Amino acid sequence: MRVEKTGETQVSRIVRQLEEEGFTNIFTWCDEAGSFYDWHTHPYQEVRWIYSGEILMGTEEGEIVLRAGDRLDLPAGTRHWAKTETGVCYVCGSKK
Numbered sequence: 001m002r003v004e005k006t007g008e009t010q011v012s013r014i015v016r017q018l019e020e021e022g023f024t025n026i027f028t029w030c031d032e033a034g035s036f037y038d039w040h041t042h043p044y045q046e047v048r049w050i051y052s053g054e055i056l057m058g059t060e061e062g063e064i065v066l067r068a069g070d071r072l073d074l075p076a077g078t079r080h081w082a083k084t085e086t087g088v089c090y091v092c093g094s095k096k
Helices: 011-020
Strands: 002-005 024-031 036-040 045-059 062-067 070-074 080-083 088-095
Touching: 011 024, 011 045, 011 088, 024 045, 062 070
Parallel strands: none
Antiparallel strands: 002 070, 024 088, 036 080, 045 062, 045 070, 045 080, 045 088
16 A cells, blocks of 8 residues: 555546556546445555545555545555545546
């Protein structure tokens, strides 16, 4: 798990950056307050770039709160969970 505090919250710039890095299946997603995703994995490298709100992410390494402008990169197969108390919107992308 790698977290970068980019400060970038403009969706078009985030999407362009991810495209330049070779990410595919890029889309925006919003979770309502109280949303929870139990432990799971993804088959590809995943990115979650927060542009509004905040979310708590947990891996076997620990927990981190992600806020607007934060980017999370998860290697393929990383076991993780997520929850938001207040709601969150982010850009998602995958890379083989």
